[in-house]
Amino acid sequence: xxxxxxxRAASTAARAAPRERATRRRxxxxxxxxxxRVRRDDASARExxxxxxxxxxxxxxxxxxxxxxxQYFVTGELTEAIFASDCxxxxxxxxxxxxxxxxxxxxxxxxxxxxxxxLIGDLRVVDATTIEGDYAAEGYLKLxxxxxxxxxxxxxxxKLRPNDGSADAGLIVEQRQTWSISGGxxxxxxxxxxx
Numbered sequence: 476x477x478x479x480x481x482x483r484a485a486s487t488a489a490r491a492a493p494r495e496r497a498t499r500r501r502x503x504x505x506x507x508x509x510x511x512r513v514r515r516d517d518a519s520a521r522e523x524x525x526x527x528x529x530x531x532x533x534x535x536x537x538x539x540x541x542x543x544x545x546q547y548f549v550t551g552e553l554t555e556a557i558f559a560s561d562c563x564x565x566x567x568x569x570x571x572x573x574x575x576x577x578x579x580x581x582x583x584x585x586x587x588x589x590x591x592x593x594l595i596g597d598l599r600v601v602d603a604t605t606i607e608g609d610y611a612a613e614g615y616l617k618l619x620x621x622x623x624x625x626x627x628x629x630x631x632x633x634k635l636r637p638n639d640g641s642a643d644a645g646l647i648v649e650q651r652q653t654w655s656i657s658g659g660x661x662x663x664x665x666x667x668x669x670x
Contacts, residue, residue, distance in 0.1 A: 527603035527638050530645040534635065535598045535606055542594055542610065549590035549614055551582035559636065559643040565651045566629075567658035583617065590614020595628065606633040615669055623669035628655040 537554045547553035555574060563570070564577040571577045591614060598608035613626040634649040654661065 527635075527645070528600065530638070531600045531603055531606060531635060534633070534645075534647065535600055538606065538608075538633065539594070539598050542592060542598075542608070546587065546590070546592045548581070548592045548610070548612055549585040550587040551578045553578075557647055559646040559648045561643075562647055563649045565649070567652070567654050567656075568661050586615040586617050590624070604635045604637050606635070607631065616665060618665070620666075621669040622665055622667055624661075624664055627661075629653065 534557050537557050541547045541553040545552040558574045560574050561572060562574050562577070563572050565571075569580070571580060590612070592610055592612045595609040595611055598606055601607055607630070609628065609630050611626055611628050612624070614624050616622045616624065630653045632649075632651045633647045634651070636643045636646055636648045638644045656664075
């Protein structure tokens with residue numbers, strides 16, 4: 476290698492060094508910016524999850540009142556503001572979409588003066604989008620032959636829409652019940668005259 480070649484290589488390296496340092500500085504600055512955004516996004520996600528959990532806890536308090544005091548499974552009297560208008564209501568005998576349809580059906584079905592619902596234990600927030608509880612119910616239906624519904628137990632799950640920025644965010648979008656009796660047994664009781 477000649478002196479001229481070595482001098483050219485040294486000159487090229489000297490010119491490249493500031494560019495490499497500048498590139499490294501830009502790269503480090505970019506990585507730092509990304510890390511800051513990730514930390515902010517993590518903090519924002521934690522705040523959103525905490526907000527969703529707080530919303531679920533607020534809804535539990537309302538549901539507790541609606542189920543235990545207002546008896547909404549047999550009266551249809553509930554706090555409509557916590558339900559999405561297109562909420563889905565599922566039990567072993569029906570699958571209804573729409574809050575108004577559900578309320579009309581409940582109000583037409585049960586004799587609220589002779590029917591009752593009692594919570595078994597307390598309602599529970601499972602996570603930010605799920606609330607569960609157990610209950611016992613019994614009563615009479617508003618049919619000409621006055622069928623009696625003997626006491627049965629049920630488990631209910633309410634699903635909330637996550638805080639996704641939609642109009643229904645934080646509202647109940649599904650209510651799903653299971654019973655200690657089958658759907659067939661419940662339908663048979665509907666056709667058995669009461670006393």
